[in-house]
């Protein structure tokens with residue numbers, strides 16, 4: 001075998017071979033570099049293992065001992081597969097360990113084997129002796145003089161997540177082999193940066209990640225804060241953030257439209273405003289207006305909790321664009337939301353003399369053709385629509401501002417498609433799913449961010465209660481009292497996918513039951529995604545007018561629906577919804593001056609569902625809820641499958657390493673703004689091109 005370098009396929013590492021290479025591949029480990037970035041998830045201090053005699057109840061401990069006796073317990077317990085073994089070491093004392101459902105261990109833990117055991121020491125409930133229940137264990141080489149033995153005992157050892165038949169011990173061996181075969185690695189991180197931040201060099205850091213030195217602090221290691229780990233985490237974030245910073249810079253240098261902030265535009269905004277903007281709305285509009293006035297394309301994310309008034313800000317931005325002679329597009333994820341925006345904007349722009357059109361998939365071919373003509377000729381100033389807006393044959397005469405509402409429902413591709421309908425238009429994306437900062441910095445790291453962190457005045461936080469389903473009658477009588485007091489209510493059923501005919505049927509059945517048996521004296525309506533568009537509009541409009549008092553609905557009402565008189569949100573089978581959805585649904589109430597309520601009706605809850613419901617009851621803060629959601633589901637699932645583009649991080653972890661991410665971002669920004677030298681900049685950019693793009697495939701580096 002020739003020289004090994006980072007790009008060498010992992011099958012050439014001694015001890016790997018074709019079968020293991022295949023297993024590794026399933027874990028995404030293809031090259032030596034991939035192997036070296038497969039970080040241990042835990043470390044054990046086996047340099048100072050405890051003698052059995054010294055063990056104390058309650059502690060977590062590692063002992064190195066030999067199996068003395070091993071047996072599967074008597075036939076009455078055979079069905080439990082209880083496996084018991086005793087261990088002894090030089091101290092002469094004996095330790096008992098038990099595993100349930102583990103008959104397979106009879107072949108593994110044979111008497112005479114040397115093992116490392118790791119687990120909690122406690123009194124055995126049966127014998128009263130000191131023992132361990134379900135300890136982790138690792139078979140050690142028989143011969144203490146085996147040169148390899150030093151990888152597994154007598155030091156701080158790394159513990160890897162096993163991959164198929166590749167155990168932690170085999171990982172230790174092949175990682176060790178790879179490190180032996182490699183020449184010291186050059187360090188790609190800019191020298192000045194490394195020196196200033198006092199980061200260990202890459203070669204040392206890589207070796208210490210896997211085989212920490214004797215003096216390493218176990219607590220730091222297990223918290224991933226040993227300098228070697230911090231350095232590698234920092235590096236991973238640094239390249240990601242450098243790529244994003246370069247992308248932001250090149251976007252900022254591209255020529256774009258310099259909108260004019262004319263007096264007339266200001267006048268028009270004043271005429272449009274139905275109420276005094278909040279301080280947050282003013283601040284955010286100023287940020288947007290500054291971007292719009294600059295001769296480069298705006299790329300801004302507007303984050304604001306449900307009900308914070310993003311639409312009003314969007315309307316102000318639209319006026320600026322229209323008064324400069326441009327068209328504005330508003331892309332919404334659902335027909336209901338698009339229709340709602342249409343009515344809202346039409347209302348706002350009533351006295352301004354703009355033409356507003358609504359383009360959705362459910363229009364007839366003729367209607368569509370007519371509207372498209374208006375758009376193509378530049379006669380429609382504000383064009384609101386769903387995905388239909390993105391179709392090939394929708395052409396704008398002069399698209400200047402593209403607004404994407406509820407951005408998390410769309411992918412990056414759709415954003416690009418909309419942008420291409422103009423010549424370097426300004427882009428404003430809005431989302432009501434607050435994105436935890438760590439994710440915003442990675443996923444939307446190429447965007448500038450504005451945050452609406454204030455609700456319009458007079459809003460009372462929604463009172464949220466958890467109700468067990470066997471007490472549903474109490475919910476209905478509460479709801480009746482609210483309706484009798486003149487309010488309106490939503491009752492939501494879990495139809496997560498609108499193509500799910502069976503659950504739609506269930507919702508329809510509940511609707512009939514509620515209308516006929518529970519609320520016979522009230523006006524009850526039904527709304528779900530499979531209704532024809534015209535019927536959806538009729539129902540929404542009737543609810544808006546108050547003609548419908550109780551709206552039985554699926555999650556189609558999740559985004560955007562805005563009826564201030566609705567004060568009760570009942571969510572049935574709330575345990576089936578995710579946190580983000582629950583928060584969005586709750587955001588449909590609490591939009592007026594009256595006290596609003598959200599009642600989460602559930603059956604029995606598992607632990608995760610309990611945590612979700614508790615979070616909802618305790619908090620109305622969208623950012624807090626998003627953080628919990630991220631913790632419960634992990635970054636990959638946070639956005640569901642719709643959102644690709646999350647970087648595939650290897651060593652870094654978004655949940656754990658937020659503050660290192662912040663630091664890496666600041667450093668990357670500084671590096672781009674004031675490169676220490678032309679040479680270092682050139683080297684960093686070429687390293688990015690060669691390595692980083694392949695790994696993250698997130699953005700094109702300019």
Ligand code: ADP
Nearest residue numbers: 275276277278306307308309310311312456562
């Ligand atoms: P979201 O940010 O969830 O899209 P909307 O734009 O739908 O919120 O606004 C929620 C409600 O608050 C709307 O009825 C809107 O008219 C109202 N609103 C927005 N801004 C203000 C304000 N400054 N003062 C009072 N009400 C406002």
Ligand code: MG
Nearest residue numbers: 310311432560
């Ligand atoms: Mg909105």
